[in-house]
Amino acid sequence: MKRMSCEHETEVIRALHSGEWTEELRRHMANCEDCSQALHLAEALREEASRAEIDCNPPDPHWILQRSRRMAREIALRRMAMLLAAMRALAAVYVVAAAGWLLHGYAELQYREVASTMNGASAGFALMGAMVAAVCVVAGLFPILREGGKSLVLYPSRGKNR
Amino acid sequence: MEDARTIAAWIMPGREQTAAGEEGFRRLYEATSRPLWGYLQHASGRPDVADDLLQETYCKFLLRKAPAMDEAQTRSYLFRIATNLLHDRYRSRDDAALEEPAECGVETDQEARLDVQAAMRQLKPRERELLWLAYVEGMSHAEIAAATGLGAMSIRILLYRARQKASEFLRPQRMKS
Numbered sequence: 010m011k012r013m014s015c016e017h018e019t020e021v022i023r024a025l026h027s028g029e030w031t032e033e034l035r036r037h038m039a040n041c042e043d044c045s046q047a048l049h050l051a052e053a054l055r056e057e058a059s060r061a062e063i064d065c066n067p068p069d070p071h072w073i074l075q076r077s078r079r080m081a082r083e084i085a086l087r088r089m090a091m092l093l094a095a096m097r098a099l100a101a102v103y104v105v106a107a108a109g110w111l112l113h114g115y116a117e118l119q120y121r122e123v124a125s126t127m128n129g130a131s132a133g134f135a136l137m138g139a140m141v142a143a144v145c146v147v148a149g150l151f152p153i154l155r156e157g158g159k160s161l162v163l164y165p166s167r168g169k170n171r
Numbered sequence: 172m173e174d175a176r177t178i179a180a181w182i183m184p185g186r187e188q189t190a191a192g193e194e195g196f197r198r199l200y201e202a203t204s205r206p207l208w209g210y211l212q213h214a215s216g217r218p219d220v221a222d223d224l225l226q227e228t229y230c231k232f233l234l235r236k237a238p239a240m241d242e243a244q245t246r247s248y249l250f251r252i253a254t255n256l257l258h259d260r261y262r263s264r265d266d267a268a269l270e271e272p273a274e275c276g277v278e279t280d281q282e283a284r285l286d287v288q289a290a291m292r293q294l295k296p297r298e299r300e301l302l303w304l305a306y307v308e309g310m311s312h313a314e315i316a317a318a319t320g321l322g323a324m325s326i327r328i329l330l331y332r333a334r335q336k337a338s339e340f341l342r343p344q345r346m347k348s
Binding site for chain 1: 193196204226229286287306327328330341
């Protein structure tokens with residue numbers, strides 16, 4: 010059977026911390042080797058803790074707050090950088106797919122069938138719409154793809170936040 | 172009482188951005204940083220590691236959006252973060268360095284201090300943690316289990332073994348005095 014500590018040990022330690030000793034606990038202490046040993050060890054450790062506090066010179070809490078805010082900003086920036094990286098990857102995929110479609114799919118388009126369904130005004134309107142869409146897509150992709158290189162320079166230590 | 176109110180105000184969500192939040196954190200820090208440093212120093216055996224982990228503990232505490240807690244829970248939560256960081260450090264490449272003897276800084280009651288420090292150094296890190304949390308911090312077995320990640324049922328027996336071992340290493344005359 011495993012040897013276990015006395016069940017009153019926790020009460021003894023609590024009494025040592027609070028200074029509130031009951032008569033019953035004192036009587037128990039006088040006869041219990043386990044509790045007596047625990048008490049002596051606790052006293053020795055508490056003395057050591059008091060001495061150690063003299064050595065302790067914790068940094069200014071304001072500095073800790075500043076550091077934590079800096080860390081929070083870095084974490085937020087890293088998350089944004091990851092999101093941007095994902096967007097860049099999608100943009101690159103889109104550019105490749107669009108280029109492929111322009112080279113192959115667009116060339117195979119049945120212009121006559123499309124043209125037969127449109128009159129002059131609607132064809133012009135569709136062409137203008139397609140051009141506006143293309144300009145918007147390129148305008149959106151250009152900064153994302155261009156900033157990709159810059160963010161790699163800004164956050165080279167991604168994942169080394171400790 | 173005023174301290175408790177300020178700390179409680181700080182513990183509420185959205186705390187750290189306001190001036191009152193800063194004041195609350197300052198009080199929480201003043202109330203807990205020295206005991207936490209003592210724990211880290213004696214569990215790791217290294218004052219420099221304790222300095223480092225103390226800062227990291229509070230930074231992690233501030234970064235995590237913990238639910239609203241009372242003062243005792245906050246204190247327990249800080250010790251849990253500190254213990255996790257200690258375990259990370261044990262697992263890291265600095266593992267061996269943590270076992271180096273600690274230097275003593277103050278000359279008061281040097282002999283008694285060396286006794287306790289020498290006894291602590293003979294123990295495993297886990298045993299030091301248990302003894303410190305139980306006897307210095309006065310935590311219950313459930314609180315120790317929460318702070319160390321051990322099962323609540325095993326704390327009693329582990330603590331008993333650690334106490335037996337520490338008592339053997341402490342000078343007999345000190346234990347009898």
